[in-house]
Amino acid sequence: MSLSENIKDFGLDLGYSKIGITTADGFPDYIVELNSRRDMYAWYIESAFQPLTGADPKSVMPSAKSIIVVVYDAFKESFPEKLVGKIGRLYQSRCYLTPRHRINGARRQLMREFLEKSGCQVAQRLVVPERLSAARAGIVTYGKNTFAFAEGIGSFILVTAFIVDAELEYDEPTMEVKCPPKCTACFDACPTGAxxxxxxxxxxxxxxxxxxxTQDDYLVGVTSYIPPDIREKMGIWIHGxxxxxxxxPRNQKRLKAKLPQNEFLTKVAQDFELAKLLNLSDEFYIERVQPLMYNYIRDKKYFQRNAAIALGNMGDPTFIPDLAQAMQDPEGLVRAYAAWALGKIGGSQVRQILEANLARETDEFAKREIQDVLAAT
Ligand code: SF4
Ligand code: SF4
Structure with a gap:
């Protein structure tokens, strides 16, 4: 069996659903595209991912010959109703940016070790455009919504690429958009026009x-501020x-399939409440929030902000006491977004709470948010 076949067999045995191989040639069109949209992507271009460098792998790894791309199916099991609509399925599946000591991170590490044991040098910390690599390796096609779709699976997938110095057998590219030509469902449904x-x-x-x-001191040109017109359209999404x-339509088969439950998610979902996320205890953070949403946020206050926005968008007066409690949170950011959320619910009780809090508010942003709500009511 050739090395390419061996690699593919091993990847399938590990639980990946598709494995393709392409050359380590650069992605010049991607570089041009990213540079032409610096206004939208400066935060990514200048991040630790260094995507412009990754799009030209040989510039940092002259010995690079091949990119092995694997697709992990994140939708093999069903997702609890209580979490759907709040947390993106990819995050619920816990496969994205997973640390090595957890099952999906261990799978990626096992693949890397297999490649190394097979005599390949594997690039470290080189981020190639993964969806493009997967299409060039013949294992996905594009959707107009920018997602990669794997045949027979859909777009709830994780694509991972390994750059190696071995010359391998390359697959036929599938770099095409495979959507029904007249379909615009994703554009019509996107609440923000993104x-x-x-x-x-x-x-x-x-x-x-x-x-x-959106966190402070996290990405170039990005802060924790979410403009009100976006907040209103976030619905109850808190992560993804x-x-x-x-x-x-390309995902409907999987979305409608009767799939087995994931016992871990079922357990987590039992006591997962937005109000608990708003007034977040260390215990709930460690036991329920971090196992699902470990990827980007390291500070509780951003989850609390997101929960406040979600509760505001629900507009349910039942949550006024929870939001009033959040107005006492030590973080000004949390108080600010709780004020906005109270404003979305409205009414005389909300007005009283906000007036009482304005008198003692010391954080300038929170003060402004309270004043904005009071001025609008
Ligand atoms: S909703 Fe339609 S246009 Fe959008 S990605 Fe799916 S098939 Fe393509
Ligand atoms: S905001 Fe729009 S583009 Fe972003 S994930 Fe939601 S629907 Fe897709």
Whole structure:
């Protein structure tokens, strides 16, 4: 058996659903595209991922010959109703950016070790454009919504690429958009207009981006501030957004399939409440929040902010006491978004709470949010 076949067999045995191989040639069109949209992508271009470097693998690893791309099916099991619509399925599946000591991270590490034991040098910390690599390796096609779709699975997948110095057997590329030509379901459904053209999305308007990338001192040109027009459209999403994938005809087979339950998720979902996320105890954070949403957020206050936005968008007066409690939180950010959420619910009780809090508020942003709500009511 050739090394390429051996690698593919091993990947399938590990639990990956598709494995393809392409050359380690660069992605010049991607570099041009990313540079032409610096206004939208400066945060990514200048991040530790260094995507412009990764798009030209041989510039940092001259010996690079091949990219092995694997697809993990994140939707083999069903997702609890209580978490769907709040946490993106990819995050619930716990396969994305997973540390090595957890099962999906261990799988990636086992693949890397197999490649090394097979005599390959494997690049470290080199981030190639993964969806493009997968299409060039013949294991996905594109959707107009910018997601990669694997045949027979759909777009709820994780794509991982390994760059190696071995010459391998290359697969036929499938670099095409395979959507029904007239379909616009994802554009029509995107609440914020983040999807604005086939294969083009403005991440700054994307709900997913706003749930986890908007943190202070995290990315170049990005802060924790979420503009009110985006907040209103975030619905009850607190980590990710699946809307443009949920409406997609290419995902319906999987979305409607009767799949087995995941026992861990079922357990986590039992006591998962937005109000608990808002007034977040260390215990709930460690036991329920971190196991699912470990990827980007390291500070409780951003989950609390997201929960406040979600509760505001629910507009349910039942949550006024929880939001009033959040107005006492030590973090100004939490108080600010709790004020906004109370404003979305409205009424005389809300007004009284906000007036009482304004008198003692010391945080300038929280003060402004309270004043904005009071001025609007
Ligand atoms: S993830 Fe949500 S907000 Fe982002 S492009 Fe898709 S539908 Fe729009
Ligand atoms: S919703 Fe339609 S246009 Fe959008 S990705 Fe799916 S098939 Fe393509």
């Amino acid at each position: 999807l604005y053209e086939s294969l083009k999305m403005d991440p700054r308007r994307c709900i997913a981006f706003n749930t986890f990338m 957004c699946d809307i443009c994938q949920e409406v997609c």
